[in-house]
Amino acid sequence: MRGPRIDPGGPLGRYAGRMPRRGPLPRLQDLGEFGLIDRIAALGGRRRAPGVVLGMGDDAAILRLRPHEDVVVTTDALVEGVHFRFDQESARTAGRRALAANLSDLAAMGARPLGFTWALAAPPSLPARTALELARGLLDLAGRHACPLVGGNVSRASEVSLTLAALGAVARGRALTRAGARPGDRILVTGALGRAGLERARGRVRHVGEPRLRAGRALARAGLATACIDISDGLLADLGQLCRASRVGALLDARLVPRARNLGAAARRASLDPLALALGGGEDYELLFTVAPRAPAPARLARLLDVAVTEIGAVTERGLRVAGAPAGQAHATGWRHF
Amino acid sequence: MRGPRIDPGGPLGRYAGRMPRRGPLPRLQDLGEFGLIDRIAALGGRRRAPGVVLGMGDDAAILRLRPHEDVVVTTDALVEGVHFRFDQESARTAGRRALAANLSDLAAMGARPLGFTWALAAPPSLPARTALELARGLLDLAGRHACPLVGGNVSRASEVSLTLAALGAVARGRALTRAGARPGDRILVTGALGRAGLERARGRVRHVGEPRLRAGRALARAGLATACIDISDGLLADLGQLCRASRVGALLDARLVPRARNLGAAARRASLDPLALALGGGEDYELLFTVAPRAPAPARLARLLDVAVTEIGAVTERGLRVAGAPAGQAHATGWRHF
Numbered sequence: 001m002r003g004p005r006i007d008p009g010g011p012l013g014r015y016a017g018r019m020p021r022r023g024p025l026p027r028l029q030d031l032g033e034f035g036l037i038d039r040i041a042a043l044g045g046r047r048r049a050p051g052v053v054l055g056m057g058d059d060a061a062i063l064r065l066r067p068h069e070d071v072v073v074t075t076d077a078l079v080e081g082v083h084f085r086f087d088q089e090s091a092r093t094a095g096r097r098a099l100a101a102n103l104s105d106l107a108a109m110g111a112r113p114l115g116f117t118w119a120l121a122a123p124p125s126l127p128a129r130t131a132l133e134l135a136r137g138l139l140d141l142a143g144r145h146a147c148p149l150v151g152g153n154v155s156r157a158s159e160v161s162l163t164l165a166a167l168g169a170v171a172r173g174r175a176l177t178r179a180g181a182r183p184g185d186r187i188l189v190t191g192a193l194g195r196a197g198l199e200r201a202r203g204r205v206r207h208v209g210e211p212r213l214r215a216g217r218a219l220a221r222a223g224l225a226t227a228c229i230d231i232s233d234g235l236l237a238d239l240g241q242l243c244r245a246s247r248v249g250a251l252l253d254a255r256l257v258p259r260a261r262n263l264g265a266a267a268r269r270a271s272l273d274p275l276a277l278a279l280g281g282g283e284d285y286e287l288l289f290t291v292a293p294r295a296p297a298p299a300r301l302a303r304l305l306d307v308a309v310t311e312i313g314a315v316t317e318r319g320l321r322v323a324g325a326p327a328g329q330a331h332a333t334g335w336r337h338f
Numbered sequence: 339m340r341g342p343r344i345d346p347g348g349p350l351g352r353y354a355g356r357m358p359r360r361g362p363l364p365r366l367q368d369l370g371e372f373g374l375i376d377r378i379a380a381l382g383g384r385r386r387a388p389g390v391v392l393g394m395g396d397d398a399a400i401l402r403l404r405p406h407e408d409v410v411v412t413t414d415a416l417v418e419g420v421h422f423r424f425d426q427e428s429a430r431t432a433g434r435r436a437l438a439a440n441l442s443d444l445a446a447m448g449a450r451p452l453g454f455t456w457a458l459a460a461p462p463s464l465p466a467r468t469a470l471e472l473a474r475g476l477l478d479l480a481g482r483h484a485c486p487l488v489g490g491n492v493s494r495a496s497e498v499s500l501t502l503a504a505l506g507a508v509a510r511g512r513a514l515t516r517a518g519a520r521p522g523d524r525i526l527v528t529g530a531l532g533r534a535g536l537e538r539a540r541g542r543v544r545h546v547g548e549p550r551l552r553a554g555r556a557l558a559r560a561g562l563a564t565a566c567i568d569i570s571d572g573l574l575a576d577l578g579q580l581c582r583a584s585r586v587g588a589l590l591d592a593r594l595v596p597r598a599r600n601l602g603a604a605a606r607r608a609s610l611d612p613l614a615l616a617l618g619g620g621e622d623y624e625l626l627f628t629v630a631p632r633a634p635a636p637a638r639l640a641r642l643l644d645v646a647v648t649e650i651g652a653v654t655e656r657g658l659r660v661a662g663a664p665a666g667q668a669h670a671t672g673w674r675h676f
Contacts, residue, residue, distance in 0.1 A: 057516075057583065059412060059443040059446040059516065060411055060412035060444060060504075061410065062410055063409045063411065064408050064409075070391055071400070072399065073411075073453070073455060073488065074397060074398035074399070075455035075457050075489055075491050075501075076457075076491055077457045077459060079493045079495050082494045105398045108398070109397055109400070111398070117411060117413035117503055118413075119413050119414075119501045121417060121499060151411060151412055153414050155417045155421070156417065156420045157417050157420065157497065157499060158496050158497055161459060161495060163413075163457045163501035170400065172402075175392070177392060178395075178396050178397065229397060230397060
């Protein structure tokens with residue numbers, strides 16, 4: 001909870017023109033660090049959760065695990081101009097997306113969320129309203145997944161960035177990891193892909209992929225997955241990471257990859273290739289996992305995970321190959337066309 | 339461990355002139371995200387520690403507590419131009435300072451370190467050597483306190499920033515917090531103050547306050563402290579925070595505040611006021627704590643904590659007052675001169 005006071009009296013700067021001004025619009029520098037923290041707390045940032053022994057406001061937070069659990073931790077950042085732009089998405093959506101990325105990592109481990117920390121860096125001239133909308137986005141999603149904000153930091157910086165660390169808990173020996181896929185294993189994916197990539201490509205981001213926390217936990221409990229990763233960088237890129245960690249290859253059938261509803265029509269209207277969006281678009285936050293050859297059929301896995309599950313390929317000894325896609329499609333990702 | 343690739347081909351930018359160029363100097367954009375992570379791993383970033391079930395490289399890290407422990411988490415950021423400047427301190431010192439701030443928060447809770455995550459944001463034109471020196475600074479201090487790097491993130495940004503989250507473990511019910519000081523309690527501080535403030539004021543930062551992790555754990559085990567905080571924002575500011583959390587006041591005797599060796603002479607040479615540095619300078623990372631009136635004398639507490647301990651005042655019902663300082667000294671901090 002440490003951080004410098006926000007400099008008073010700086011120029012209003014480049015955020016001046018972005019919002020309609022009816023009377024003076026408070027900026028971060030008007031609110032100050034403690035003012036901002038109080039407002040965030042009022043939004044529900046201090047809501048207690050069962051595992052929180054001590055929340056925001058001390059030198060550190062204290063969280064309690066259940067017996068025979070390990071703690072899981074991940075960190076991810078969203079930087080203005082790199083991962084988001086205020087002219088392409090609302091601050092609330094950006095906030096939601098920052099937490100979604102971290103919760104999706106917990107989902108990919110099969111963990112339940114315990115809480116998260118939020119370090120905000122921003123220019124002193126940022127409208128306070130924008131900072132609070134970022135907080136609302138974070139806290140909306142946090143509330144839905146019982147993952148309370150337990151600590152944070154506010155710093156001055158020349159652009160807005162949100163750096164989160166999310167903590168989760170997983171039963172010992174039950175965590176899903178990227179390593180463990182074996183040749184012959186089947187490759188499956190939850191939900192459908194391409195929507196997040198489509199919105200980003202069109203420059204209008206409204207939808208945020210919902211982290212598959214419930215499905216991840218069910219998968220970990222069932223002990224059926226040999227490896228698991230979340231789709232944050234794109235199906236091909238993330239399957240590549242899973243294969244690297246497992247020291248195996250993969251043969252993916254592009255025709256089997258489940259596409260988001262209306263993806264084809266929407267992509268064509270925007271002169272985009274729906275297959276490229278499904279294979280390459282990230283941030284859908286679906287789970288990609290492998291199971292042994294004799295594991296249950298996709299329909300039974302779908303009932304177990306309470307989400308659509310599609311089989312899209314198989315683990316091989318080596319090499320990354322994609323079938324059913326036009327030549328050149330998978331080129332840029334290190335995948336070979338088959 | 340997610341993050342965008344660093345853009346290739348950008349301009350060398352404002353870091354071009356900072357280093358002597360003998361042949362081409364690799365920049366972050368030449369190394370790429372995975373190249374950087376591999377180099378950091380080679381520096382010891384993948385060294386295993388007893389509590390680390392799974393370290394860097396998966397969607398999240400897995401850490402194990404001992405029985406009857408809770409997990410403690412804190413986050414803190416260092417932003418270029420706000421908290422550090424490359425013309426005032428080396429990248430290695432800045433890295434060390436980033437982790438010191440987080441470990442000091444763990445010390446103030448009486449926790450033992452478990453591990454930390456590091457999100458680096460930087461311009462693609464940053465010399466790779468600078469990024470690796472930041473890593474060396476972090477990992478030097480991490481190694482001394484058995485606090486391994488267990489995860490991270492790399493983002494493009496217009497200035498360098500390091501955002502860390504540190505995890506620790508504390509025996510249930512034994513954590514030190516800011517709340518709990520009662521009127522009549524004695525106020526004590528470890529070590530000596532003012533050196534970090536002096537170096538910052540002179541614009542030459544070489545020394546980094548050592549987080550008092552061992553003393554914090556000893557204090558938590560002994561169960562003697564009624565409240566505790568680390569000195570990161572300055573003695574008066576942090577004692578103010580402790581009092582606010584405990585809903586009490588304090589009477590501090592400025593004459594008793596232990597000053598760093600040679601602080602007086604060095605401060606006068608730089609036309610600085612040593613008392614202001616001792617009362618207001620932050621980042622000394624000493625522990626400030628309160629004990630009941632009949633708790634052991636400072637000399638016995640010093641043996642228990644294995645560090646110098648000085649009694650500097652007493653907890654009162656309300657108000658923040660400082661004795662033994664010239665009028666106006668404590669003015670800016672909300673303290674009243676007495």
